[in-house]
Amino acid sequence: MIQLARLPRLVATDLDGTVVRSDESVSPRTMAALKRLAASGVILVGATGRGPRLLDLCRNDVPSADFLVMAQGAFVFECRYDDTVVELADRSVDGRILHEALRLIEAEVGPLRAIAEPADPDRALTGDPMPDWPWTAVRLETAPRDVAFTGPMVKGYFVSDSFTGPELLVAAQDVVDPGLVTVTESGVGMLEVCPVGVTKAAGIQVVLDKFGIDWSDVLVFGDATNDLSMIKAAGHSVAMPNGHPWVQAAASEIAPAGNNDDGVAQYVEELLELL
Known part of the structure; x- marks a missing residue:
């Protein structure tokens, strides 16, 4: 009941x-x-x-x-x-801010794979190779991070080969200022880094x-x-x-x-x- x-x-x-x-x-x-x-x-x-x-x-x-x-x-x-x-x-959030958050988190947990989702729908999601990407309907492109993380972004997706999504979330919360970005994860093993608030x-x-x-x-x-x-x-x-x-x-x-x-x-x- x-x-x-x-x-x-x-x-x-x-x-x-x-x-x-x-x-x-x-x-x-x-x-x-x-x-x-x-x-x-x-x-x-x-x-x-x-x-x-x-x-x-x-x-x-x-x-x-x-x-x-x-x-x-x-x-x-x-x-x-x-x-x-x-x-x-x-x-949206500036890609450079996501790139800075990525730097801070990698300094804490080690190498991550990272994808940026541009606010411009004509730009593909771009970044590191992501072989286990769960949303096949969304096109990915591989590009250097200084290219991928430029311009207004919906959010970034960060993945660790050593940490689960919740573990990565806890680690990110320890090193990323909540006044910089908001971090969360949605149960598929990825840290999602979003605009403040x-x-x-x-x-x-x-x-x-x-x-x-x-x-x-x-x-x-x-x-x-x-x-x-x-x-x-x-x-x-x-x-x-x-x-x-x-x-x-x-x-x-x-x-x-x-x-x-x-x-x-x-x-x-x-x-x-x-x-």
């Missing part, structure tokens, strides 16, 4: 590892549950680390979402009415401000450490049983099943019985 006693005004859900299954699909059951939730009048937000180049993929995964918070919170899109998408927030909670705040909604009226679902900001801010939060221990410890409760077994759908279906 779920521990939430009433419908929230806004529900935000992570995508990968939360509603997206291991085969990169979203089940019909989850699609239907989220559609019913949005139809009930609850504002539905998809919150993801995916960059804006994957906007169409996100819309396909959560077509009922009124808003999409992307790139760890740097971009916010309104998708509420028709096929028109309105950009509400767009944050960019978090999923900050992105959701854009939507809350638009409607005058307080965090006490928000329910969130998440699984990875990049979800911690919204897990901690929300009035009620649900961690996936397949999620990181830090997320489970911070959440109000654990979902009845994992992302491969419609855990979010099961929770939402029970929540809708409160109507």
